[in-house]
Amino acid sequence: MIRILERIGAEPRVATDPAHVAGPSPKVLPGVGNFGHAAASMDASGMRQALGEVRLRGVPVLGICLGAQLMCRGSEESPGRGLGWFRADVRRFPRAAVGGAPLRVPHMGWRPVQPGACGFPWEQPRGRMYYAHSYYIQPDQPGEAVAMEEDYGGVRFAAAVRDGAVIGVQFHPEKSHVHGMGFLRGWLRWAGERRP
Helix, strand or coil: CHHHHHHCCCCCCCCCCHCCCCCCCEEEECCCCCCHHHHHHHHHHHHHHHHHHHHCCCCCCCEHHHHHCCCCEEEECCCCCCCCCCCCCECCCCCCCCCCCCCCCCEEEEEEEECCCCCCCCHHHHHHHHEEECEEEEECCCCCEEEEEECCCCCEEEEEEEEEEEEEEEHHHCCCCCHHHHHHHHHHHHHHCCCC
């Protein structure tokens, strides 16, 4: 993630202490790993409280894959309390697609961008994005806060969610080549314009 941000002109810094996330610069909550372990780590490190304060100040935050899932209340992957920024839970893909055919999990590969009900506050991303996940974001209400949506085996899920300055994406922009770079450039421009 750091390399692609540097490649598009950003100057990312890894936050290892809650004090490191206190400033007004946009934040990225990356994610690869287990929901429960990540939630416990946020509690043990003090990052949960620091991120909550960042959100209250209106600092732009981008969650990627597990980072986006952590913005929800909880996950079927493992016990643990998410940040609760979205009225949504994280569900596991079923073993069978709608219609009964076996569904390959994890869901991996390239999928075309499909706009959601609320879109993004910058030009809609184009092309295809790369996914690698076994769990997906399911908002309480269909379409609620959904900026992009996707279908896998008949299961509709939120590919991106948005509420104010907080955005979570299930796809991996850092692995989505030029389309992912375009998405990140759009986010950085928008985030820079709305810094508190």
